[in-house]
Amino acid sequence: MLEPLMYTGGVYRNDELIELIEDLGGHVLQQNVMQLEVVLLILVPADDIQIVEHKAAELLGTITRAPLIGAEIAVVAPSLAYHHMPHPTCDIAEYLRRKGAKTNIIGLARGVGRRAAQLTKSERGLINEHDLALFVFGDFLSCITDVKYQLYEDLEVPTIITGGPQCDAVPYAYAYIGGIGRRAKGFHRESEFAILDGVVDSISRALDEKREDLEKDPLCVSPVRVMEEITQQIPEIEESLSPTPITMHLDGMRIKLPYDDFYERIRGVKFIEGPTLSDVAEIEPSYMRGYIILKIKTKSVAGFTL
Amino acid sequence: MATSEKVKVNSPDDHGARLIEELTYDILSDLDVARSVHDIEIYVDPDEPVFILYGKLTVSLPDIRISDVATMTHTEDGLRLDIKNERYTNNLLDRIIARYGKADVLQLDRYTILVATDEDIPDDIIFEPAKELKRKVIDSIRRIAPEGYRIIKHDITDDYILFIASEEPLKEEWVNHGRRLAKGVGA
Numbered sequence: 001m002l003e004p005l006m007y008t009g010g011v012y013r014n015d016e017l018i019e020l021i022e023d024l025g026g027h028v029l030q031q032n033v034m035q036l037e038v039v040l041l042i043l044v045p046a047d048d049i050q051i052v053e054h055k056a057a058e059l060l061g062t063i064t065r066a067p068l069i070g071a072e073i074a075v076v077a078p079s080l081a082y083h084h085m086p087h088p089t090c091d092i093a094e095y096l097r098r099k100g101a102k103t104n105i106i107g108l109a110r111g112v113g114r115r116a117a118q119l120t121k122s123e124r125g126l127i128n129e130h131d132l133a134l135f136v137f138g139d140f141l142s143c144i145t146d147v148k149y150q151l152y153e154d155l156e157v158p159t160i161i162t163g164g165p166q167c168d169a170v171p172y173a174y175a176y177i178g179g180i181g182r183r184a185k186g187f188h189r190e191s192e193f194a195i196l197d198g199v200v201d202s203i204s205r206a207l208d209e210k211r212e213d214l215e216k217d218p219l220c221v222s223p224v225r226v227m228e229e230i231t232q233q234i235p236e237i238e239e240s241l242s243p244t245p246i247t248m249h250l251d252g253m254r255i256k257l258p259y260d261d262f263y264e265r266i267r268g269v270k271f272i273e274g275p276t277l278s279d280v281a282e283i284e285p286s287y288m289r290g291y292i293i294l295k296i297k298t299k300s301v302a303g304f305t306l
Numbered sequence: 307m308a309t310s311e312k313v314k315v316n317s318p319d320d321h322g323a324r325l326i327e328e329l330t331y332d333i334l335s336d337l338d339v340a341r342s343v344h345d346i347e348i349y350v351d352p353d354e355p356v357f358i359l360y361g362k363l364t365v366s367l368p369d370i371r372i373s374d375v376a377t378m379t380h381t382e383d384g385l386r387l388d389i390k391n392e393r394y395t396n397n398l399l400d401r402i403i404a405r406y407g408k409a410d411v412l413q414l415d416r417y418t419i420l421v422a423t424d425e426d427i428p429d430d431i432i433f434e435p436a437k438e439l440k441r442k443v444i445d446s447i448r449r450i451a452p453e454g455y456r457i458i459k460h461d462i463t464d465d466y467i468l469f470i471a472s473e474e475p476l477k478e479e480w481v482n483h484g485r486r487l488a489k490g491v492g493a
Binding site (some may be wrong): 079115249 | 329352354474
């Protein structure tokens with residue numbers, strides 16, 4: 001069992017920590033160096049957390065639990081106008097990032113109002129590529145319960161809704177979190193951070209359920225292993241300017257290389273056991289900038305595990 | 307209904323009304339118009355759907371003329387303007403550049419402008435605080451109103467603003483509701 005953690009510390013001797021994690025059988029998912037500071041998103045075997053914490057303390061860094069690591073979350077606002085931005089949409093997305101998630105803010109083309117609110121085909125496809133979608137709605141209960149569900153009822157990913165009014169549940173959604181709504185100011189008070197923690201808890205629960213579902217019919221190869229093979233065999237991935245050239249999903253990943261140019265090479269990535277990547281995963285073009293979406297096959301579909 | 311000293315919000319959804327009241331406060335203070343609009347009454351019903359806002363505007367500052375900002379002196383080099391209120395220098399420069407062209411206007415330093423002319427400059431209005439206030443008030447109200455309500459009718463005078471918005475074509479009863487608010491009769 002790998003535990004998702006976030007390390008924040010200095011650049012000096014940070015390679016020692018990375019080596020330790022790799023020696024323990026853990027993985028470094030993301031490394032952000034900002035001048036003299038470094039943030040690592042890591043997966044560490046649960047039994048060895050103390051060893052990593054001890055090393056982090058020696059390097060004067062801190063280790064925090066980041067439950068959303070390894071998930072890409074769509075934060076969807078009805079539009080990108082000042083009615084929704086920067087508060088609360090960006091605040092929520094930023095808070096989720098601090099808990100380890102990779103978030104993408106999506107502003108809908110026709111998400112506002114009641115009569116015209118709808119999702120386009122490409123928006124639906126793009127949101128479905130994520131592990132989970134979080135919709136940021138407004139202040140009126142009747143809008144949220146009676147109308148806005150049309151935006152997310154057809155989605156295949158779990159959906160969490162935020163809004164202003166308090167209510168137990170809304171149709172078709174995994175969870176509803178009230179107390180946010182439309183805001184013209186940021187989240188500053190302790191009580192407001194408690195609401196954001198509630199959002200993180202709901203997302204963690206939804207992702208845990210998704211992980212449990214995956215365990216019933218496990219993936220034929222671990223996404224982390226696929227990521228490492230791609231990084232080693234396709235060096236161009238290092239030249240991608242994106243902060244996360246390979247973005248992990250629970251059941252696959254988004255590879256930020258052009259689909260048309262790299263499709264054949266991605267298919268041909270070889271595993272030491274014999275199969276190629278096309279045997280263990282479905283490779284599709286992404287709705288996001290023509291990148292590559294990779295969905296790893298389950299054991300029952302592939303017929304073997306690596 | 308959510309009521310406070312400055313903002314009164316009516317809506318069939320009480321909780322929504324309270325949230326809109328809070329939002330109104332935040333937006334008005336964010337955009338520096340909190341002291342320029344008062345006695346605001348809002349009626350919002352998402353089921354209709356309609357958003358009506360009525361607010362009284364405070365008396366704004368008088369128009370600013372060139373003579374309020376600078377003194378003119380004729381010199382051998384041309385007309386010299388000595389700026390006494392630097393806040394409106396940009397407006398002043400815009401106006402005289404529009405009139406004489408960029409080649410004939412020279413700003414020597416922060417407080418001195420030289421214009422290549424022998425005539426007096428007419429004492430034009432260079433800044434209208436009332437107009438600026440209305441612009442800012444309309445901007446803030448568009449941020450308060452629900453985003454999908456794009457069919458808008460508004461009425462703005464020196465004393466008040468009435469703003470009616472909806473997603474559907476505006477009904478006569480909504481306009482009348484707004485007019486009743488404007489007359490101070492209430493809904």
